[in-house]
Amino acid sequence: MTTIDIPDDSLFGLDNLPYGVFSTPGGERRVGVRVGDHVVDLAVALDDEVFARPALNAFMAQGHARWVEVRERVTELVSGDVPDAAVHAVADVTLHLPFEVGDYVDFYASEHHASNLGRLFRPDSEPLMPNWKHLPVGYHGRGGTVVVSGTDVVRPCGQRKAPDEAAPTFGESRRLDIEAELGFVVGTGSELGSPVPIEEFAERVFGAVLVNDWSARDIQSWEYVPLGPFLGKSFATSVSPWVVPLLALQKARVATPPQDPTPLPYLRENAPWGLDIELAVEWNGEVVSRPPYREMYWSPAQMLAHLTVNGASTRTGDLYASGTISGPERDQRGAFIELTWGGKEPVRVGGEERTFLQDGDEVALTATAPGASGGRISFGEVRNRIVPANHPGR
Ligand SMILES: O=C(O)/C=C/C(=O)CC(=O)CC(=O)O
Ligand SMILES: [Ca+2]
Ligand SMILES: [Mg+2]
Secondary structure (H helix, E strand, O other): OEEOOOOOOOOOOOOOOOEEEEEOOOOOOEEEEEEOOEEEEHHHHOOOHHHOOOOOHHHHOOOHHHHHHHHHHHHHHHHOEEOHHHEEEHHHOEEEOOOOOOOEEEEOOOHHHHHHHHHHHOOOOOOOOOOOOOOOOEEEOOHHHEEEOOOOEEOOEEEEOOOOOOOOEEEEOOOEEOOEEEEEEEOOOEOOOOOOOHHHHHHHEEEEEEEEOOEEHHHHHHHOOOOOOOOOOOOOEEEOOOEEEHHHOHHHEEOOOOOOOOOOHHHOOOOOOEEOOEEEEEEOOEEEEOOEHHHOOOOHHHHHHHHHOOOOOEOOOOEEEOOOOOOOOHHHOOOHHHHOOOOOOOEEEOOEEEOOOOOOOEEEEEEEEEOOOOOEEEEEEEEEEEEOOOOOOO
């Protein structure tokens, strides 16, 4: 038996206990919980086959009462002795995509980000569209290209046309960008034809991950009219390997910023689901921005109510992301297009003036939130490197 050492200041203490999928060299993928700098193999520790799987989906599908029960059992277990065979150093395991991703949708819930992008993409119009304060605007992304932290991001090619060019050309994206977001993972799905009431958010959503919604701004700005983002964002979306349970985020709950006009009844919250989560964006090892999640105009409960209000069903493993998290200050912007104002105001990274991403660049998003006992909990990180395009110039 082993006692797991959890330093007092650990961001992965008992207040956190995020779930992931790991493997040891030559071993199968299985579900684990992170505790300090260790991963506890739940199939071994709890002797339960639902965790001997390559994804969290089967466990998530068991529902909210079971999530509460397992969290209590894990808390008890790791506070005492754990069988040796169940404990691995996190440095000795490979972390995988933690859940099988169903549908992926992405919202646009930051007023600061939406206003900035409006100014950059549509300089002759009002920054916010007339619908923006009435509903959480979103688009359908591509679930099959959601990848885990550590996966290389291949620079996409596509059609691009700058405003001063007469016709589009084909080639590598020259304006490759990030979007720092939080993603919410549906634990228990809902039936076709049955909208999810806003109060059911915490029953249905299992947890949250960090999301980087990689965006090729030159492809996007040419293709997006009038149906929204398509190939400019579907080439890769990366997520952190640890799913922080919603049960660990109770202390992070805050009211959203005031919503005026008052939203329609199906979007009215009886309990706040704004979240006081602080992100950091690292570009080649330097923190260039600290986006504050508490600034998000729409809450994740409102997003779920909206995305099902027409009767669309949801399934275990569906992922919906918040949209880029940007605060009011320049160094709180969650995308480089905003941070560098369309490439016109470079930032200094590694002693160089930089605008969009170059091949070989590495971006990492991290985040922390207040934990239940007064300390902080971590979301881990989503870190990826840009590699050269596969078909340059074709
Ligand atoms: O305003 C636009 O045309 C485009 C906006 C985005 O690219 C943002 C997007 O993907 C949603 C978000 O991350 O907030
Ligand atoms: Ca996005
Ligand atoms: Mg994407």
